[in-house]
Amino acid sequence: MLTLGIDIGSATSKVAVMRGGTVVLATALRRAGIGSDGPGAVLRDALRLAGCQMEDIAAVAATGYGRNMMEEADYRISELSCHGRGAHFLAPETRTLIDVGGQDAKVIRLDGRGRIMEFMMNDKCAAGTGRFLEVMAQVLGCGIQEFSGLAEGQEAAPISSTCAVFAETEVISRLAAGTPRGSIAAGINLSIAKRVGGLAMRMGVVPAVMMSGGVAQNASLVDMLGRELGADILVAKECQFCGALGAALLAWEKTRASGRKEP
């Protein structure tokens, strides 16, 4: 049975196609999220990579903030459950999952089957999210991909504000004062690590800890967060697909449980 999970976030759209709830046939990502042509395009990409048609898919589960706009979806599941199940698939020992996405940061406690037991999320503002990093990268004149490398091994310049607006002003004044860009990037990472770390510690950190979402590709930030929490942090190479994989898995489980026939 083929199932498809689509994770429509604020900044990116991701798809995973799976067979039998165990084999990943394809994953695809587009840097265009809710309200764009990203979801449609990434769906086509993933089907092409998996070598199948939409008609071959037994069930589709949508997750992310755009989940309710996905007309083809058989299931609409919160990204909390999907990320949890995806993390369990990638590393079954995961008990604490930290996901930093485009517009929110969440800490999820998982049981031994990858089900959510408890979660905490950031508040309405963009502090400590991927969007915050994007804005800061723009101020430093680099792309989000370069940002991590820029911060690598640098001493962190203090960036006290986690508000995107105030931090932008702070970064500009640091640049004007001649502080190296790498130090500023490291300072920005540290401010996010402290904020997300605080969220995690409010809930309590149970190992093993995994980080997912695009921000998990920022190695310097992951390292700082690990130090904040006093824990090693697992980062799977499919960290951006945690939600989509979880959605595909849950689609498979739900379809099997409902006894629905395959196409």
Place this chain on the structure above:
Amino acid sequence: MNATSEQKAPRPAPEIPLSKQMANQQSADLIRAAKQAKARGEKIAWASAVFPQEIPEALGMVVLYPESFSAGVAARKKAGPFLEEAEGTLGYSQDICSYIRINFAFGALHDKEGFEEFEFPMPDCLLLCNNSCGQVMKWFENLSEQLDIPIFFFDAVYNYDEDGIPDYRMRYLTDQLKQLMIDLEAFTGKKLDQERFLDVQKRSQINRELFQQVVEKSLYKPSPATGFDLYNYISVMITCRGKSSTTQIMTQLRDEMEARHQAGTSSFRGEERHRTYWSGIACWPYLSHNMRTMKRSGMNIVASGYVRSWMLEYEPGDLASMARAYAVSVAANISVPEYAQRSADMIREYGCDNMICHNNRSCKISAYNLDCGRHLILEQTGVPCVSFDGDQSDYRVYSEAQFETRIQGLEEILEGKEESGHVE
């Protein structure tokens, strides 16, 4: 000819329960009474939400409640111009309570064109009690200076510990009530009739008892009401808890709820799959969005500490017991462990299987209680909990998508527990 969908008559508006009609009438009567009193040259007051109303009521003084007014403005989605005026022309920070911002702006706009619909006569004095909030003291201090009117203050003193109120503080609280009587007599030029005062105290206790019966109807499973219904009746207990009209409204409401239970119906329009404990003030601008989202997940609010804040229980004729009630009844005036204990008790008593916390930007003390008390409550009850960011009357501090995700996540936790048989 068959009627097409275009030809069908519009659906009739939902019938407003008699109790709600009575409450609306009471509210209109209060404003009318204030205007008439002003016209007669009598003094009227604005009071903070949980002021010892028995004293002005016994003196026949009309009292209005600006917090209730601000909540009403927000619930009708009309807070925008007030918030803009407060933060723009008047220069107040967005960090202060939105009830206060709306009220300050009302002071500046109430006699301007376009604001005629907001009827709320201006006060001659302020009645202040700090049991519901600390910021209210600066609010009234500011109003007092702007309007050049006096403040009559009852200092309820924050209860830092759970060992009860020591004797010296009880004397302080009780003596303040005695002084209030003297000061308000002098200000209004009216003599406080002790028999009338006792009657008002008795009436307040009858109304408290009735309101408690109303709230306890939600012990039924399923509950005959949504918790949001009760939020709509809180203003009755805030503004008129010493009046006989409140007795009629609460009796009617209690009977309506019992009748719904007997008929197997409820004002909660979905299936009550989960019973929710709601912590914090309502998010008034998004009440219907909260309700719709929770309905989809089968979550019905059956208990709330906020609703219980107006259940001030004391012995009529015993001034010390009345003073004590005003010091300990409101969650904002008690220690975190005490707040957590009361919440945990209600969660167990009402059979709640989840808790939703409104992290209200306006109410610092409530946000503090939630942050610090959450673990204590969860340790005792084991129910899953989510919190969301919002505000009691600033519509800008809320994200519909974030609320929906949190509620769906909570539902998925509950479903997971049911699958593993963890739900009692």
